[in-house]
Amino acid sequence: MHKSLRTFVLSMTGALALCASIPGHAQSSDLLARVKANKEITVGTEARYAPFESIENGKIVGYDADLLQYVLKSLPDVKLKQLDLPFQGLLPGLDAKRFDMVITAVTVNKDRASHFAFTLPIADATAGVLVRSNEASIKSPNDLNGKIVGSQTGSAQLQALMTLDKNLKAAGGPGIKQIKQYVAFDEAYADLAVGRLDAVAQSVSNLGPLLKSRPGVFTLLPQSIGPKSYFAWVARKDTDSATLLKLFSDGIARANHDGTMKALQMKWFGTTMDVPADAMPEPSM
Known part of the structure; x- marks a missing residue:
């Protein structure tokens, strides 16, 4: 082998061996x-x-x-x-x-x-339904026929809400009037409080602390929507x-x-x- 080529090959071999010995470079690392x-x-x-x-x-x-x-x-x-x-x-x-x-x-x-x-x-x-505490016309998820309901874009709670809408229509009702999507749930809560929404679909575990922090403003329907989830x-x-x-x-x-x-x-x-x-x-x- 030509001397310069042999030197190059030996140099590359040494470099590769060095890389393999350094943490983070080993091919077996995950x-x-x-x-x-x-x-x-x-x-x-x-x-x-x-x-x-x-x-x-x-x-x-x-x-x-x-x-x-x-x-x-x-x-x-x-x-x-x-x-x-x-x-x-x-x-x-x-x-x-x-x-x-x-x-x-x-x-x-x-x-x-x-x-x-x-x-x-x-x-x-598991998803639940949040409404204003003075809302008399919504006592169960079935009462969301003809209502404006909000949830977060891309959330599983939005998916549960859309499934509820299909079920309401399949049962002969008009379904939810409008499903409004929000970047964050805080925006939906604000719209619910001032009457721009009739309800919000959110996980029950999130809503307990919200109800405690806003006494008298919101209430949670006793029935959940959608299956048990985690x-x-x-x-x-x-x-x-x-x-x-x-x-x-x-x-x-x-x-x-x-x-x-x-x-x-x-x-x-x-x-x-x-x-x-x-x-x-x-x-x-």
Whole structure:
């Protein structure tokens, strides 16, 4: 072999061996290994979804924030980088690898579960109907015929509302007069309070703290809409993310079993809810 070519080959061989020995360059490393090597994890959050997430004194606080800190005890040397984004950008951003996981309350449904991987459940996501406390014409979901109802764009609660509309029409009613979509639920609550909406479809777990903070303004219908469902956190559905997803699910399972989850639910919701501790039930919607 020509001397210069032989020198080049030896140099490249040495360089490749060096790269393979450096953490983060090994071909066998996955997302969890890179997170540990870089000492940073980046997550996407919607911080306008109290009591799961909200901004207080410039910090993201809430049920998810506290549960996340508990889970991250398994990564003691890893710094958290949390991006606050509209809900509609979270799953596309995860797909585009803008962050490692979505840490916000995402309702598990069939469509999402076919494309993304979910942790164990963190809370009940079953949808309910919020109305003004002085609203006399709406006593059950069937009374939403001819009404204007709001929910969040891209949410599972919006999906449940659209299904209700189809069922009302199938039963011979006119169906919901208009379904208004909002970037955030806070905007829908404001429109409901001043009469621009007749009702809002939202998860029951979110509505308890809202009712407590706005006494006499709103009330919750006793019947839910849609099937039993759960909130969870989200990872990409690939082998690269599998070990990181398991670390998070294991942490959630510990929180469920040791009482931490119930304590955080009482702190942020004012009540507790039973969620499966060992497996995510198959979504029915």
